[in-house]
Amino acid sequence: ADCHCKTYLFSRAVTLAPPNPAAPHPVAGRPAAHHPRRTSPPTPYPVAHPDTSNALQFRRPMAMEEEEISGKELLRPDNSLAEEEAAAAASRLTDDLIVEILSRLPFRSVCRFKCVSKPWRDLIAHPAHRKKLPQTLAGVLYTNITGAGGYRYHLAGLSAEADGLDLDPSLTFLPHTEYRDFGLVRACNGLLLCSYEPEEGTVRFIVCNPATQRWTELPPRPRPNTCRYYQQFHLAFDPAVPSHFHVFDFERTDNLSITGVSIYSSRTGAWCQSDTGLVEDVVMVGQSVLVGGMLHVVGNLLVAADSNNWEDQTVLVALDMEGKEWKTISVPRGRDYGIVGWSQGCLHYAAISPAPLTVGVDDDEGSLNMAEEVAIWCLEDYDKQQWALKHSFRIDKVLNLNEVDYRLVGFHPNHDTFFFVSKGIWEGEKASLVSWDMRRRQLSCVLHLEKSSVAPYLPYVPLFSSEPLPDADGH
Amino acid sequence: MAATPADASSSSSEAVVGGEKSNKMITLISSDGESFEATEEAAKMSVTIKHMIEDGCADDGIPLPNVPAKILSMVIEYCNKHAADADDTNKHVADPADADEDDDNNNNNASAGEKEDLKSFDASLVAVDQATLFDIILAANFLSIKGLLDLACQKVADDIKDKSVEEVREIFKIENDFTKEEEEAVRKENAWAFNE
Numbered sequence: 023a024d025c026h027c028k029t030y031l032f033s034r035a036v037t038l039a040p041p042n043p044a045a046p047h048p049v050a051g052r053p054a055a056h057h058p059r060r061t062s063p064p065t066p067y068p069v070a071h072p073d074t075s076n077a078l079q080f081r082r083p084m085a086m087e088e089e090e091i092s093g094k095e096l097l098r099p100d101n102s103l104a105e106e107e108a109a110a111a112a113s114r115l116t117d118d119l120i121v122e123i124l125s126r127l128p129f130r131s132v133c134r135f136k137c138v139s140k141p142w143r144d145l146i147a148h149p150a151h152r153k154k155l156p157q158t159l160a161g162v163l164y165t166n167i168t169g170a171g172g173y174r175y176h177l178a179g180l181s182a183e184a185d186g187l188d189l190d191p192s193l194t195f196l197p198h199t200e201y202r203d204f205g206l207v208r209a210c211n212g213l214l215l216c217s218y219e220p221e222e223g224t225v226r227f228i229v230c231n232p233a234t235q236r237w238t239e240l241p242p243r244p245r246p247n248t249c250r251y252y253q254q255f256h257l258a259f260d261p262a263v264p265s266h267f268h269v270f271d272f273e274r275t276d277n278l279s280i281t282g283v284s285i286y287s288s289r290t291g292a293w294c295q296s297d298t299g300l301v302e303d304v305v306m307v308g309q310s311v312l313v314g315g316m317l318h319v320v321g322n323l324l325v326a327a328d329s330n331n332w333e334d335q336t337v338l339v340a341l342d343m344e345g346k347e348w349k350t351i352s353v354p355r356g357r358d359y360g361i362v363g364w365s366q367g368c369l370h371y372a373a374i375s376p377a378p379l380t381v382g383v384d385d386d387e388g389s390l391n392m393a394e395e396v397a398i399w400c401l402e403d404y405d406k407q408q409w410a411l412k413h414s415f416r417i418d419k420v421l422n423l424n425e426v427d428y429r430l431v432g433f434h435p436n437h438d439t440f441f442f443v444s445k446g447i448w449e450g451e452k453a454s455l456v457s458w459d460m461r462r463r464q465l466s467c468v469l470h471l472e473k474s475s476v477a478p479y480l481p482y483v484p485l486f487s488s489e490p491l492p493d494a495d496g497h
Numbered sequence: 498m499a500a501t502p503a504d505a506s507s508s509s510s511e512a513v514v515g516g517e518k519s520n521k522m523i524t525l526i527s528s529d530g531e532s533f534e535a536t537e538e539a540a541k542m543s544v545t546i547k548h549m550i551e552d553g554c555a556d557d558g559i560p561l562p563n564v565p566a567k568i569l570s571m572v573i574e575y576c577n578k579h580a581a582d583a584d585d586t587n588k589h590v591a592d593p594a595d596a597d598e599d600d601d602n603n604n605n606n607a608s609a610g611e612k613e614d615l616k617s618f619d620a621s622l623v624a625v626d627q628a629t630l631f632d633i634i635l636a637a638n639f640l641s642i643k644g645l646l647d648l649a650c651q652k653v654a655d656d657i658k659d660k661s662v663e664e665v666r667e668i669f670k671i672e673n674d675f676t677k678e679e680e681e682a683v684r685k686e687n688a689w690a691f692n693e
Contacts (some may be wrong), residue, residue: 107628108626108627108670111627111631111635112669115634115669116638119650122650123650123653125650126654126655127654127657130690131657131659133687133689134662134687135662135665136683136687137683137684138669139666139674140674141671436689437689
């Protein structure tokens, strides 16, 4: 490289001097207005001295067509100038800007990038940044009944993830927790749906965020649901579209198959009714997950096995936020309906297999009759509705089913971990949240829950950033 | 923006009455001394510039010593495009001065076609090399243009999301200061986050 280049680069490394208050003014006689795509030849970039006369020195009288051949290529054919520019630009990024970038990554990527360097590791771990960075499952929210007969709300926290986040799962910030028939209903991507019944037959909803303690009470439905049994409410919130959420209240006649849905949109602030778009008779029975902008709810489809018999077939009912597009997705058969979830980019479904899949050396006909196998499926091809059996395990070998009951709870969004709650069948026994590590084929965590815990058990990923809930001033 | 010669009076320091959109042109001067013109409306997408205008510091042009011409021209392009879009919705808003408020508010009332147009404009604006992208981030941060900062940071995030640790070091020009044992320990802790 010749001396001219070296000098130029050296001066570039110096921080830009603060502007001379007397300068720079547009050079007299030269028009100040420039089209952003400048017509004058580009200067080598960047020039440290704001003095326009120096800038003019570097300009060559190039023709318009040669604009694309920048000065830098003529000086350094090996593109190492571009490399150095990149290094200079990257080094100017402050910690806050790195956090801005990291906050837009999936949780998995941020964990991986802890290995980039010590400063990055420390940045990611720093308490000041924890709430800005992507979150993972903090634990499972649940309710317990106190000795006095009241209800309290708790988080069974996965310690590494929940510590230091100042979450208030007790919901003391909500005035409604003492209202008639208040209860948790759903959790979706950091928001919680709760309900209460000011009087028999009237349901009111609250959507809140335990991490920010913001909440809103939904206006009442224009026409209440005619069927008061077997209520089915769902919450849809996509953190990628944080400006609004939707609440679904499915309508059904007394035979329970859905006839339509009322959907509340926080954007319009109103409920909107739609009739069902399904031809089949479906009863909504289970929980839901938001995938691809559509709510997927576990339901039971009544299918004629023959002229006299009907069979329950579990399906996922998928519908959009307007209640216009409806479809059903078949799920693998289970003994009963199961749990749907979203993990590592894929829709997952867990249910008890109709027949055991795993036979152990210690199994005999008797034990196989009592066998209960949890089968975990993954929807590898959403459009083709092709489920793949991802994993299965004999829960009767993990728990003593003579002494405990269990219920399936849900999937970890980032790991091959599945959660269930087990509870001793005897009076007064405490329940435990159990996590099953699919890869290692073993229990990875057992958390004891408060006495007299009850459903729903809601896997909870906290949300600290932008959300569609009003702050204290109502904004 | 048309390349019209400016006259001296276009930078005169008339205080803007709150709530009125003015057609005044503001002169912005890059670190390398180039001058650019933008409408006041577009310029005010930068909270930094907005404050300078309101404080009456914009009379003789606003020097931006941290922003080179190449980047400033891209920033102005962004502001022009998004100010025009915000204009459609701000007709309903009492105080259009707060042009930096959430971009989704700007897009809410735009038609589907306009939204698409804006999206593809944004995408092509940030389809640049890493160094330029970093410079856009620095400029958007310095100028407090939230929408542009979000856009550029999201682009970098999208680019690096699936990259390896080594690739990220290369992109950000970061030296690996872990010892072999330290690095192994962090990797082990986060083994699930790596491709097996």
